[in-house]
Amino acid sequence: MLLESGPRLGMVGGGQxxxxxxxxxxxxxxxxxxxxxxxxxxxxxVVQHVMLGSHENVEDLRDFAASVDVMTFxxxxxxxxxxxxxxxxxxxxxxxxxxxIFAQDKLRMRQMLTEAGLRCPAWAQVWSAADxxxxxxxxxxxxxxxxxxxxxxxKGVWVIEHLDQVQxxxxxxxxxxxxxxxxxxxxxxxxxxxxxxxxxxxxxVAYPVVQxxxxxxVCAEVISPxxxxxxxxxxxxxxxxxxxxxxxxxxxxxxxxxxDDGEHLYVNELAMRPHNSGHWSxxxxxxxxxxxxxxxxxxxxxxxxxxxxxYAVMVNILGGDVGDLxxxxxxxxxxxxxxxxxxxxxxxxxxxxxxxxxxIGDDLPSLLERARHAADYFSGTIDH
Amino acid sequence: MLLESGPRLGMVGGGQxxxxxxxxxxxxxxxxxxxxxxxxxxxxxVVQHVMLGSHENVEDLRDFAASVDVMTFxxxxxxxxxxxxxxxxxxxxxxxxxxxIFAQDKLRMRQMLTEAGLRCPAWAQVWSAADxxxxxxxxxxxxxxxxxxxxxxxKGVWVIEHLDQVQxxxxxxxxxxxxxxxxxxxxxxxxxxxxxxxxxxxxxVAYPVVQxxxxxxVCAEVISPxxxxxxxxxxxxxxxxxxxxxxxxxxxxxxxxxxDDGEHLYVNELAMRPHNSGHWSxxxxxxxxxxxxxxxxxxxxxxxxxxxxxYAVMVNILGGDVGDLxxxxxxxxxxxxxxxxxxxxxxxxxxxxxxxxxxIGDDLPSLLERARHAADYFSGTIDH
Numbered sequence: 001m002l003l004e005s006g007p008r009l010g011m012v013g014g015g016q017x018x019x020x021x022x023x024x025x026x027x028x029x030x031x032x033x034x035x036x037x038x039x040x041x042x043x044x045x046v047v048q049h050v051m052l053g054s055h056e057n058v059e060d061l062r063d064f065a066a067s068v069d070v071m072t073f074x075x076x077x078x079x080x081x082x083x084x085x086x087x088x089x090x091x092x093x094x095x096x097x098x099x100x101i102f103a104q105d106k107l108r109m110r111q112m113l114t115e116a117g118l119r120c121p122a123w124a125q126v127w128s129a130a131d132x133x134x135x136x137x138x139x140x141x142x143x144x145x146x147x148x149x150x151x152x153x154x155k156g157v158w159v160i161e162h163l164d165q166v167q168x169x170x171x172x173x174x175x176x177x178x179x180x181x182x183x184x185x186x187x188x189x190x191x192x193x194x195x196x197x198x199x200x201x202x203x204x205v206a207y208p209v210v211q212x213x214x215x216x217x218v219c220a221e222v223i224s225p226x227x228x229x230x231x232x233x234x235x236x237x238x239x240x241x242x243x244x245x246x247x248x249x250x251x252x253x254x255x256x257x258x259x260d261d262g263e264h265l266y267v268n269e270l271a272m273r274p275h276n277s278g279h280w281s282x283x284x285x286x287x288x289x290x291x292x293x294x295x296x297x298x299x300x301x302x303x304x305x306x307x308x309x310x311y312a313v314m315v316n317i318l319g320g321d322v323g324d325l326x327x328x329x330x331x332x333x334x335x336x337x338x339x340x341x342x343x344x345x346x347x348x349x350x351x352x353x354x355x356x357x358x359x360i361g362d363d364l365p366s367l368l369e370r371a372r373h374a375a376d377y378f379s380g381t382i383d384h
Numbered sequence: 385m386l387l388e389s390g391p392r393l394g395m396v397g398g399g400q401x402x403x404x405x406x407x408x409x410x411x412x413x414x415x416x417x418x419x420x421x422x423x424x425x426x427x428x429x430v431v432q433h434v435m436l437g438s439h440e441n442v443e444d445l446r447d448f449a450a451s452v453d454v455m456t457f458x459x460x461x462x463x464x465x466x467x468x469x470x471x472x473x474x475x476x477x478x479x480x481x482x483x484x485i486f487a488q489d490k491l492r493m494r495q496m497l498t499e500a501g502l503r504c505p506a507w508a509q510v511w512s513a514a515d516x517x518x519x520x521x522x523x524x525x526x527x528x529x530x531x532x533x534x535x536x537x538x539k540g541v542w543v544i545e546h547l548d549q550v551q552x553x554x555x556x557x558x559x560x561x562x563x564x565x566x567x568x569x570x571x572x573x574x575x576x577x578x579x580x581x582x583x584x585x586x587x588x589v590a591y592p593v594v595q596x597x598x599x600x601x602v603c604a605e606v607i608s609p610x611x612x613x614x615x616x617x618x619x620x621x622x623x624x625x626x627x628x629x630x631x632x633x634x635x636x637x638x639x640x641x642x643x644d645d646g647e648h649l650y651v652n653e654l655a656m657r658p659h660n661s662g663h664w665s666x667x668x669x670x671x672x673x674x675x676x677x678x679x680x681x682x683x684x685x686x687x688x689x690x691x692x693x694x695y696a697v698m699v700n701i702l703g704g705d706v707g708d709l710x711x712x713x714x715x716x717x718x719x720x721x722x723x724x725x726x727x728x729x730x731x732x733x734x735x736x737x738x739x740x741x742x743x744i745g746d747d748l749p750s751l752l753e754r755a756r757h758a759a760d761y762f763s764g765t766i767d768h
Contacts, residue, residue, distance in 0.1 A: 022410065027727070205721075295717070308692050338687070338688045342411045
């Protein structure tokens, strides 16, 4: 440790969220460790302190914990019992397992939010096609079937139009400890996301509420702030996220994904880590979500989430036919000296998130055109 | 290599400039290597690919060159003959030794700029106190004595008020290959710095001209852009830097430090790498000097140097009595959620550059107060 009394921070998971956390850790002079499954994972390629191991193996987690003072996560999939063992060893686990469970288990999340009076889509636990039919009789078709655990990026979620599709989905094997949930299909006009950072002693900051666009269940684009969002609704979305962070005792970043049907906001999903919805903040705000996640889990005072420009647009780069992303630079960077490119060092596979681009400025249509063009060029869907 | 045809970039030197280059290398998906003298050097603490070795040892440089496709520098002190050997091996050395010599050797630099008709302080090579006296008879006292090689941060530079001080300075042992220069002491009203990035195929961009304030020969503060600088003078400073970059075939960042006496601009020093005068650009511009240095030496299209706010203020954190910089965070970050802190992971020694802080916004006096307060608090010269 070079800063005499500075803590060592460990992040479980070596994906792009850990990779993008490394830059603010370096700037703040924080010794940053990553527990990665493989040496070629996104974060393991760039950070100095890498330990190889599995987030599901309690021995690996213990070894990792012995190297760090505070542990946090680039994904939500670490078993809570493992985390409790680490806490018993004296490791500061942030967010803790009692908070993280609500990002791991959608049943627990729906129960908690419903008890707290926070608006969610109508929902029920189901065991059979008959249960789903019963739910649909009250709430109408289509419905959404979900596994309570193990889903991400559209996986573990099915939009069901007719009863005769239900049985086949229910025959999908469930992840460990998972159950089936059915939810009403909210006829949303758009999806929003409210992100907050919260520290152990309770300080919190709220980022501008963003509009997210999904494609095939995967985040495709984010506009910050959400265009034409009534200021009162924006504040109520931020207040809901702050309320949830406090209710669940979240430490670090919390993302609350919401459906907006033009009348109400419904909580869709929670994530307790930096989130795709906040990647714009690296280039578009005073303090990125990655820096504020580190500051929050270290219980340091939080940084300003203020935007640097009227709008920021983030578009994900999804893998296409072209394996060589580097070759796109000559076109993309020459066409647009103002674009910010982030590549994650991941091998290209069709549909896989391999990077993102961000533009900031005041002319939203132009920002959208520029960011989409760059992302499409990297993906290979356009070639000029 | 994870990006199939992306080059591997190596930086010789493991200091804070290499450390701050790692973040944009990671964002751009560039495999980034550092040749560091010790494993605890600033950059070696944070980057994955570290080779230990000396920048003065040609074997070490050859080993390093074998791991990378393009080589660049975090300082100017690599012997040119070593670099020519690497070039002969097929390594792209950027900037090349024929450019770098003008940042390594102040005699060569003064000769070249004078031949090109670019304004410098009056100067002469000297061998004796009598030579200095002769120069002062034409140019007046005080004069500035300099070693042509090996100086940095005020080292190797003496302001001489009287003839009787000269002999003692001339008895200082010279670095290898160095000679003595004497220069007129320009009665400047302020110091400016113009930074440009230039790529091998000749594309160049110019950053806003900044005002720098030195203390004891060390950069203390930078204001971007230089306040109240006549736009025509700003453009002429940028044009001079672009001219020098082209004249010397510089690749990467070039910093031209200038004296402004209210009438003319005089070239003081050159640096062919990211420079302390441009640290503000990390938080204050669309494309930081570190990103544009990488883009330039990789011959990628350059990014916009546009500022994100009307003013940026950077203040260096100099080592003081307090070894534990981390403990300052609670005060500094709580007082000012908008400040950006960069610590370099260097052990604190009095007067040593151990980090910097940046504020951006539109109210210059307030930005100066905030940044100075934070830096002074880290240094321990104030405690509240």
